[in-house]
Every structure is written in structure tokens, then in C-alpha cells.
Amino acid sequence: MAPYDHDGSKIPRTVTSCASCLAWGRTRAQGVCLACYAFATPRFGHAVGECGACKRRQPLKTGYCRLCWCQAALDRMLADGDARSRVVIAPHLPDVRHHQLFLAGMTRRKGRPRTAPRRYGEKGRPLKPPPLVAARPRTDWVQPPLFTDRLRRDYRYRHDLRTDPLPDNPWLAWALHLAHTRAEAHGWNRRIRQAMQRNLIMLLSTHITGEVIHASDVHEAIKQRSNSVTHTIEILQTMGVVLEDRPTSFERWLQRKLTPLVPGIATVVQQWARTLRDGGPRTRARRPGTVGTFMRYIPPALVDWSARYDTLRQVTRDDVLTYLATWHGVDRTTVLTVLRSLFTWAKKKQLLFVNPTAGIKGPRRERPVLQPLRPEDITRAVEAATTPQARVFLVLAAVHAARPAAIRGLQLDDVDLGNRRLTVAGLARPLDDLTLQAITDWLDHRRRRWPNTANRHLLISARTAVDTGPVSATWLLNLRGLPATVERLRLDRQLEEALTHGADPLHLAAVFGIGESTAIRYAESARQLLERPHESRSPQSPGTPGSTGGEEPNRPSGSR
Structure with missing residues (x-):
């Protein structure tokens, strides 16, 4: 598995000489091997300085670089002395005058090979007994705290599970x-x-x-x-x-967004964003993706207004129109929706005298004709699915038109291999040969990888195997940069069904369990493609990369 940098990005690797220990082997983007990269991580506290032996400027451990430590370890192995000198490396560091080059990853100490398999239980080393059954301690009285202010505890308690007895608590x-x-x-x-x-x-x-x-x-x-x-x-x-006194990830993210704003504007935007997430009186809670979409479009306007105004009451209609003029197409409609939501909420809470977005209408646009994917685009998506879970996700999206949330929520009980039935979002569907093979391969991999998991979800990961929740949205198949994204594969499957069965919206609603308006839209696109084939592959159609192609084009993509 490829290592990752401190910010979570994958580190590219190449084969060359390490810039720190001069070892030949795989190196990272910094030009050093894995051992030197770990040696220089900030958590070890190895500051850069002049080495006491080779006089090079390198990350130092007690005054010496990693290359000198490796040479001292080699000298210790060759030295003839007492038993202690064969273990301690530090006395050999000042005597380093040369360096023996080596291959990267070959300096790790290797123990003797085990001649017999490790055995546990009655025939081998006895297993530790489970802890005794215990219940909540009985509390007759509680000692009131002497100090009301919070005092931070020192939890640096060292305990050896192998030898030390458990504390009597x-x-x-x-x-x-x-x-x-x-x-x-x-x-x-x-x-x-x-x-x-x-x-x-x-x-x-x-x-x-x-x-x-x-x-x-x-x-x-x-x-x-x-x-x-x-x-x-x-x-x-x-x-x-x-x-629980830790701030949520949403609060930390929102605080970073509101840092450049003046307090009068930041307070109102913060209350509005929290209302979008949590809901309120006569206000329904939105999905987290909707809040993220809203906060992605308005920060430039808020920063500009914070440089000129102290509160949102000073924002005029001309300011809104000036900011809208910088956006075009679908983004302009989305920005108007976001600003209208903000100022309408502020007017409702009596934080404004006049709503500057009142009367501003967005551009009217016709719904584009949905376009089918090309065979080569689907082939590239299939080639990108290299793992068993990726193939299951691809098949469910491309064959059964399942949404990512529905795939993540699939339970083991939703798969009936004997009767070849699959239940997706409450709708029972027959299992074709391709889907059956993909799910069978994944179940075999799941049983080998996590045989003792209690998670009832069909798709699990190393993190969710020890829990009962679904996998995260980022763990699933990632087709970014390809024309055939997961959403486009799902839309293409529904459009293909409409083209095959004569653009019947009732048939689409019954097969995929979609709403009436969505089924009518697919039927209209299929009817136009059948009657006027020359309109296929329009440059402005959703078949091109970068367009949404969703069922609700007038709404932000995060609000679906």
C-alpha cells in the first residue's frame, strides 16, 4: 500500500538513490526513502542540523543523522567486546569515519524464523481470561468538586498489560x-x-x-x-x-468560512447556515451537501460586502445584481437561489428592513435532452473498477440505476442469492448473471477479509467492519475525471430503458421506482432522440462532462 503524506495525499514513488542515507531503492517525492521520510517526520522531533560525524545538514537524532546511525549499527555488529557493546549503538557514533552503502529497506533487524506455528489455547500458551462480569458501581453519595473551574487531568498512566495487575477500580x-x-x-x-x-x-x-x-x-x-x-x-x-465538548466538523468548517467576514455579517450567515442544517420553526432541515453548496457560492460576495458594509442591512439591490453579473448559466441560477434563501430568512427573522433579492428573476432555460453514454466511456469506467467492492458499486449503478446512498444502505438481507432477488431502496429486482457474479465475488472477499464482523451492511470497509454503520461516501467507486461518472451511469441506464421500451413513463416508474416527473422527463428525452436522432450529442447536453444531468436542474446539485 502506498504511503501518504501528512496532509493525506498519496506520495509518488520512484527508484533512485536516497538524498539522505544514499541508499538505492524506492524513494518518495522528497527524494528520500521511506525510512528517512519517517525519520524526518515532525512527531519524532528530529530537527535539521549538522551531523556530528559526517558534518552534513540532515535531520538529527541526538546529534547524528540516520546514515551515521546505520553505520554505527554495522560497526556494533562487527565489534569484539562484551555483551553490552553488542547492543548499545551510541558509543560507536563518534567513531564513524566512513559509510558502507546499502539497499533501502535492508537494515531492518530480522528475528529467527519460527520453526513451529504459534499455538494458543490448551495445547499452547494459555489465553488470557475475559474480564469479570461487572455492573455500574453503587453510588450512595457523591463528593462535590472542590473547584468549579475545569482542571485538565494528566492521563499519562503507564501500564503493562502482560505483567502488571489491573488497577482495583x-x-x-x-x-x-x-x-x-x-x-x-x-x-x-x-x-x-x-x-x-x-x-x-x-x-x-x-x-x-x-x-x-x-x-x-x-x-x-x-x-x-x-x-x-x-x-x-x-x-x-x-x-x-x-x-462531549469537541466542536463538530461542521462548526469548524463554518468557522473557517466566516473568518474573513465582519462580525455583523458573519453572525447572520452563521445563524442562517445552522438553520439550513438543523431546521427550525416552519423550516425543514436541508441535507449537508446543500449547506456545502450554498456556502461555496456566496463567500466572494460576503467578503466584498464586508469590506464596504458592517451589516447585511446595507446591501442593496444593485450589489446583488453586480455579483450576479459575474456568474453565467446554471451557476447564476444557483447563486440567485442561495442569496434569495439568505435574505428571505433574514427578513423573516426581522434582521433586515428590505429584501434586496425581491423581484429579481433568474434566466429561463429549457431542459436539455439527456444523452446516452458512448461505449468507450462505459469501457473506461469498467476498467477503473479494479476491486470487488468497486465492481459491485459499478454494476448496481449501471445495471440497476441505484443511487450511491441506496448502495451504501444495502443490507445482507436485501440480497437473496437463492431466489436471485435484490431489494434496492425498497424495490425488489431480479438478479442478472453479471450482478450475481459481482456480488458473489464480493461476499467471498468479505468473508475472507472480515469473518467475524457483525456489520449487516452489504458493503463494509476496514473502518466499518468493527462497527455497524455504512461505509462513507468517499470509500465507494471514484470515477472523477471520466465522462462516465456514477451519476451518469445511473442516468444512462434509465435513458436506455426509455429508448428500449418506447419512452413509456409508467414503465420507467415501475422498473426504477422513480417519481412521475422524473419518468416523464426521461420519456421526453427518449422520444426526442427517437424522432430526431440528429439532436444527439449536443454540446450543451448533459452527456458532456461538467453538466449535472440530474432530475432537478433548477436546484443545486447538493440539495438532491
Whole structure:
């Protein structure tokens, strides 16, 4: 698996000489091998300086670069001395005067090969017994806190699970029992179980009745140790001893968007965005994608108005028209929809005297004719689906016209291999040979990869295999940059059905479970393509990359 940079981007690799340790092998975009790249990461604190042996400017560990450390390790192996000199490397560092070149990835210490397989249980090393059954400790009284202000706890408690006995704390015993029960129910592996035990011992070894643990302290304490922050907080929430004080990702994202604005405008926009997400009196909550779409179009206008005005009351109709003039086509309609939503909400909350968007009409445009995909575009999409889960996602979108949310929500009970039936979004469909083969291959891979998972979703990942939720939207098939995106494959399947069965909207509604207006639109496009074939492949049609081609063209793409 290719490594990733600190910002999450994949690091390209090539074969050349490392710029730091001079080893020949695979190097990253920085020109260094994987070991030197990890040696220079900020979390190790290896600052750049002049090496005490080779005098080069490199990341240093106790004054010496990684190349000198490798040479000192080689000198230690060749030295004739006592047993301690064969283990300690530091005494050999000042004596480094030359360097033996080596191949990258060949300096790792290798142990003796195991002659017999590792055995556990009755015939081998005994397994640790599960924690004792425990319940919530009995609390007759609670000691009031001496200080009302929050004091940060130091959770740097070291405990060796192999030798040290467990701390005698009833809250810890209850937490370990809850963790063991959850691990058995969700099929956690040994690594996650041990990480959970270490986290709970560190947090609850000295816990007393009435003490509240802040979720931000938990995150800071164990984020560098393991990836079980979410599961740890869930167990603490079950116990009722944790206080969720971490800001949500939406609040952090919204705060970054509102930073350049003046307080008078930022406060109103913040309240409006929260109302879009959470809803309110006589206001329905929108999808998260809708809020993201809205906030993507208006920041330039808000920044410009913040440079001239203090509040939104000072924004005039001419200001709105001037900003609309910078947009064209569908984007202009979307921007007008966003501004109209903002100012209408502010007028309703009596934050404005006059709505500057009142009376402004967007351009009228006719619905374009939907266009089918070309065979070569579909072929490129098929070639991009190289994993079992990607092939399942591609088949469900291209053959059964399933939406991504419906594919993510599929359960194992929705697949009936014996009767060759598949239930997508509540609609039962027959399983064709292609879909049956793709799902069978994925189920075989799923059983081999996660045999003990309790997740009932059809598609799972390494993150959701230890939980019960669906996979994320970014985990599914990614066809960005290709004409045949997932949405276009779904639209092409419905359009193909309309072209094959004579543009009958009732047939489309019955087969795909779509609404009446959507079925009529596909039927109209199919009828025009059948009657006037010369209109196919129009430059302005949704068949071209970059156009939405959705069922509701007058609405933002994130609001569907």
C-alpha cells in the first residue's frame, strides 16, 4: 500500500538513490526513502542540523543523522567486546569515519524464523481470561468538586498489560466488561481489543464517583496511541461519565468560512447556515451537501460586502445584481437561489428592513435532452473498477440505476442469492448473471477479509467492519475525471430503458421506482432522440462532462 503524506495525499514513488542515507531503492517525492521520510517526520522531533560525524545538514537524532546511525549499527555488529557493546549503538557514533552503502529497506533487524506455528489455547500458551462480569458501581453519595473551574487531568498512566495487575477500580472493571461485550458483538481483532484496554486503563484507573471526563481530553490523550478514539468515547458515553465538548466538523468548517467576514455579517450567515442544517420553526432541515453548496457560492460576495458594509442591512439591490453579473448559466441560477434563501430568512427573522433579492428573476432555460453514454466511456469506467467492492458499486449503478446512498444502505438481507432477488431502496429486482457474479465475488472477499464482523451492511470497509454503520461516501467507486461518472451511469441506464421500451413513463416508474416527473422527463428525452436522432450529442447536453444531468436542474446539485 502506498504511503501518504501528512496532509493525506498519496506520495509518488520512484527508484533512485536516497538524498539522505544514499541508499538505492524506492524513494518518495522528497527524494528520500521511506525510512528517512519517517525519520524526518515532525512527531519524532528530529530537527535539521549538522551531523556530528559526517558534518552534513540532515535531520538529527541526538546529534547524528540516520546514515551515521546505520553505520554505527554495522560497526556494533562487527565489534569484539562484551555483551553490552553488542547492543548499545551510541558509543560507536563518534567513531564513524566512513559509510558502507546499502539497499533501502535492508537494515531492518530480522528475528529467527519460527520453526513451529504459534499455538494458543490448551495445547499452547494459555489465553488470557475475559474480564469479570461487572455492573455500574453503587453510588450512595457523591463528593462535590472542590473547584468549579475545569482542571485538565494528566492521563499519562503507564501500564503493562502482560505483567502488571489491573488497577482495583470498580469503574474500570465495568468499562472493561462493556468493552469485552462490544468486542464480542462486533468482531474486534486482538489489536483493537488491546488498544481499548490500554485506553480505558489510562482514563479510568483513578476515576472516582462523580468525576466527568471531557471528550477533548480523551481525544488529546489517545490520538497518538491508537485509532480507537470513537469506540472509547462510545463506551464512556454508555457509562455516562464523559462530556462531549469537541466542536463538530461542521462548526469548524463554518468557522473557517466566516473568518474573513465582519462580525455583523458573519453572525447572520452563521445563524442562517445552522438553520439550513438543523431546521427550525416552519423550516425543514436541508441535507449537508446543500449547506456545502450554498456556502461555496456566496463567500466572494460576503467578503466584498464586508469590506464596504458592517451589516447585511446595507446591501442593496444593485450589489446583488453586480455579483450576479459575474456568474453565467446554471451557476447564476444557483447563486440567485442561495442569496434569495439568505435574505428571505433574514427578513423573516426581522434582521433586515428590505429584501434586496425581491423581484429579481433568474434566466429561463429549457431542459436539455439527456444523452446516452458512448461505449468507450462505459469501457473506461469498467476498467477503473479494479476491486470487488468497486465492481459491485459499478454494476448496481449501471445495471440497476441505484443511487450511491441506496448502495451504501444495502443490507445482507436485501440480497437473496437463492431466489436471485435484490431489494434496492425498497424495490425488489431480479438478479442478472453479471450482478450475481459481482456480488458473489464480493461476499467471498468479505468473508475472507472480515469473518467475524457483525456489520449487516452489504458493503463494509476496514473502518466499518468493527462497527455497524455504512461505509462513507468517499470509500465507494471514484470515477472523477471520466465522462462516465456514477451519476451518469445511473442516468444512462434509465435513458436506455426509455429508448428500449418506447419512452413509456409508467414503465420507467415501475422498473426504477422513480417519481412521475422524473419518468416523464426521461420519456421526453427518449422520444426526442427517437424522432430526431440528429439532436444527439449536443454540446450543451448533459452527456458532456461538467453538466449535472440530474432530475432537478433548477436546484443545486447538493440539495438532491
